[in-house]
Structures are given as C-alpha cells and as structure tokens.
Amino acid sequence: MMPDKVTALDVAEQAGVSRSAVSRVFTPGASVSKRTADKVRSAADALGYRPNVLARSLITGRSRIIGLLVAYLENHFYPEAIERLSRSLQQRGYHVLVFMASNSGEEADEVMKELLDYQVDGIIAASVGMSNDLTMRCEAAGIPIVLFNRAQDDDRLSSVTSDNYHGGHKLAEFLIAGGHKRIAHIAGWEGASTQRDREAGFVAGLERAGHNLCARGVSDFDFEKAKVAARAMFDRPDQPDAVFCANDHMAFAVMDVLRFELGLSVPGDVSVVGYDDVTLAAWPSYDLTTVRQPAGQMAQATVDILLDRLADPETKPRRVALDGPLILRGSARIPKGYTP
Incomplete structure (x- = not known):
C-alpha cells in the first residue's frame, strides 16, 4: 500500500502555524519571518514534504519557468551563457526550460509554439529571431520576450547584446596598428544582427584608415564551413596577412587549417582574431586575441529586463548594448606599446 502523501496541512500542524504560512515559506519572494520559515522548513524536512509546484502554478497563474530558445550549442559561448542565465534566474526563484531551434524562421516558430504549450512565464531567445505573428501571439498571452545576443528591428522586442559595431571597429584599429596590409574577414550567418554589426564596425575601421577587405568568406558560424572558407581564402598568391573571424x-577552425594543413605560422605569417572570448580562447593551444563579450553582464541585464516586464507588463522594451574589451593574446601581432 502506498503511504499517504504529506500535505501542507500536515506541515502546518507539525510546525504549529497556519497553512497559509506554509504556502508563503515555499513561495519565492513572499514575506515571512525567519522564525516561521525555520519552523516550517524543519517540519517539512521531518515529514519529507515537498511543495507541489505545478499545483501552485495553477493557483497563482505563474509557472516560474522561463523558456530559453537556443539556435546551437557548438559555439562555447552559449553553454557558458546558458549557465549564467540559469544561475541568475534560479537566484530569483525561476527555472529554465531549454529548447533548440535552428535559425530557420519556420522551425523557430514551430519550436516556440511548442514552448508556449508549457505555460512559461517568459521567453529568452538566444540568437534566434522572432516572427511578427509569434511576437503578437506572445504579447496577447502576456508572455514577455527578450532577445539575447541578437537584436531585431521590432520596437516591441527587448534585446541584450555586446556593442558589436564598436567591437569590430576595435579589431580593425588593432590590426592596422600592427602593420597588416592584406586583411580578410570570415563572416558568420549573414542573417544575424551580430554578424552584420561586427562586420560593419570592422569595415568602417578599415576604411577610416584607407584600407579595404582583401578577401571575404562566409561560414555561418560553423566550424567545418570555416575550415572550407579558410582553405579557399589562402588558395591564392596574395594571401591575407590577417583574418578577423566573426x-x-x-577562429579556432581557421587557426587549425593555417597551422596543420597549410604549414603557416600564427601570428608569424598570419594574425588571427576572433570575437566572444570563450574559455578555449585563453588555452595555450589557441591563445586567441579576441573581443570579450561581457557574458555575465549580458545575462544579468537580460534577466532584469525580463523580470521587470513580468512585474509590470507596461514596462517599455529596452535595447542594451554592452561594451566588451579587446583581449590581447598571442594569435596576432601586437604593436609595441599598444594598449586597447
């Protein structure tokens, strides 16, 4: 025979408090004295009680679950960012439900519709675009959306990114200061605002100094495609002497091709720079010069905007672009005395 399930009423009787006091103790953000909370938690531990989160969500109308839509995890920036987002949300009494979707608008919309079926309180879309119809559907349901590491020309959507344009500009200035003459670019997915802004800033920085791109490839932020782009870019007599990877x-893929397939020295023959500053960038194998995305600040800003919208649906959407520093390492020639 199954044992009787311990209820909140049992905990209340054991602790000598009201049932509503038990409910407040297990409701994140609810007001309750430390003395009462200690008594309730002690009684709950003794009885083996666990609150029924799903039942409480039916009463409050809040699941305290945030849906996180991610395009891909191969890029190490996203596992790191998801961890930061999850920890920040957990500290505020929320949990994350992760769904995967490609950059295809149709697939993203279908996954998003499935995500809405889970009655999430809000949505964070990491490098995934939102269609107009789906944005309207979320608005009608009172579900706020924040775009993470992606911006979109829609005044209804909040977004948090690094300052991609300024970051690209910094890299151009750095490579020019290093005396490079044949500077190339390997782009990511051209539908991404991050790609467009990074390249726009980079090209503007080159043009300001009287330079132009000597070569350009596209690899959709894909490791294997970046290898293909690098092989094609260096299969020419006037090879680049510097490459900015989006x-x-x-950048890791490009460095592998240059060193292990083409026998070129990095940075002796070619300087390579990237964008993100993931953990691997600091490993001695790559030692990559890159622009650091302030992932911690980006995650915190994303959570703050989302919870502000949940607390007050009339809060206006915000667009945040955080500056990230240029991190100098050994993959690129560093001009003497250069400070970013």
Whole structure:
C-alpha cells in the first residue's frame, strides 16, 4: 500500500502555524519571518514534504519557468551563457526550460509554439529571431520576450547584446596598428544582427584608415564551413596577412587549417582574431586575441529586463548594448606599446 502523501496541512500542524504560512515559506519572494520559515522548513524536512509546484502554478497563474530558445550549442559561448542565465534566474526563484531551434524562421516558430504549450512565464531567445505573428501571439498571452545576443528591428522586442559595431571597429584599429596590409574577414550567418554589426564596425575601421577587405568568406558560424572558407581564402598568391573571424568558434577552425594543413605560422605569417572570448580562447593551444563579450553582464541585464516586464507588463522594451574589451593574446601581432 502506498503511504499517504504529506500535505501542507500536515506541515502546518507539525510546525504549529497556519497553512497559509506554509504556502508563503515555499513561495519565492513572499514575506515571512525567519522564525516561521525555520519552523516550517524543519517540519517539512521531518515529514519529507515537498511543495507541489505545478499545483501552485495553477493557483497563482505563474509557472516560474522561463523558456530559453537556443539556435546551437557548438559555439562555447552559449553553454557558458546558458549557465549564467540559469544561475541568475534560479537566484530569483525561476527555472529554465531549454529548447533548440535552428535559425530557420519556420522551425523557430514551430519550436516556440511548442514552448508556449508549457505555460512559461517568459521567453529568452538566444540568437534566434522572432516572427511578427509569434511576437503578437506572445504579447496577447502576456508572455514577455527578450532577445539575447541578437537584436531585431521590432520596437516591441527587448534585446541584450555586446556593442558589436564598436567591437569590430576595435579589431580593425588593432590590426592596422600592427602593420597588416592584406586583411580578410570570415563572416558568420549573414542573417544575424551580430554578424552584420561586427562586420560593419570592422569595415568602417578599415576604411577610416584607407584600407579595404582583401578577401571575404562566409561560414555561418560553423566550424567545418570555416575550415572550407579558410582553405579557399589562402588558395591564392596574395594571401591575407590577417583574418578577423566573426566569432572564436570559427577562429579556432581557421587557426587549425593555417597551422596543420597549410604549414603557416600564427601570428608569424598570419594574425588571427576572433570575437566572444570563450574559455578555449585563453588555452595555450589557441591563445586567441579576441573581443570579450561581457557574458555575465549580458545575462544579468537580460534577466532584469525580463523580470521587470513580468512585474509590470507596461514596462517599455529596452535595447542594451554592452561594451566588451579587446583581449590581447598571442594569435596576432601586437604593436609595441599598444594598449586597447
């Protein structure tokens, strides 16, 4: 025979408090004295009681679950960012439900519709775009959306990114200061605002100094495609002497091709720079010069915006672009006395 399930009423009787006091103790953000909370938690531990989160969500109308939509995890920036987002949300009494979707608008919309079926309180879309119809559906349901590491031309959507334009500009200035003459770029997915802004800033920085791109490839932020782009870019007599890859993930692929397939020295023959500053960028094998995305600040800003919208649906959408520093390492020639 199954043992009787311990209820909140049992805990209340054991602790000598009201049932509503038990409910407040297990409701994140509810007001309750430390003395009462200690008595309730002690009684709950003794009885083996666990609150029924799903039942409480039916009463409050809040699941305290945030849906996180991610395009891909191969890029090490995203596992690190998801961890930061999850920890920040957990500290505020929320949990994360992760769904995967490609950059395809149709697939993203289908996954998002499935995500809405889980009655999430809010949505964070990491490098995934939102269609107009789906944005309207979320708004009608009172579900706020924040775009993480992606911006979109829609005044209804909040977004948090690094300052991609300024970051690209910094890299151009750095490579030019290093005396490079044949500077190339390997782009990510061209539908991404991050790609467009990084390249726009980079090209503007080159043009300001009287330079132009000597070569350009596209690899959709994909490791293997970046290898293909690098092989094609260096299969020419006037090879680049510097390459800006739109993220670190692609820069690692390019460095592998240059060193192990083409026998070129990095940075002796070619300087390579990236964008993100993932953990691997600091490993001696790559020692990559890159622009650091302030992932911790980005995650905190994303959570703050989302919870502000949950607390007050009339809060206006915000667009945040955080500056990230240029991190100098050994993959690129560093001009003497240069300070970013």
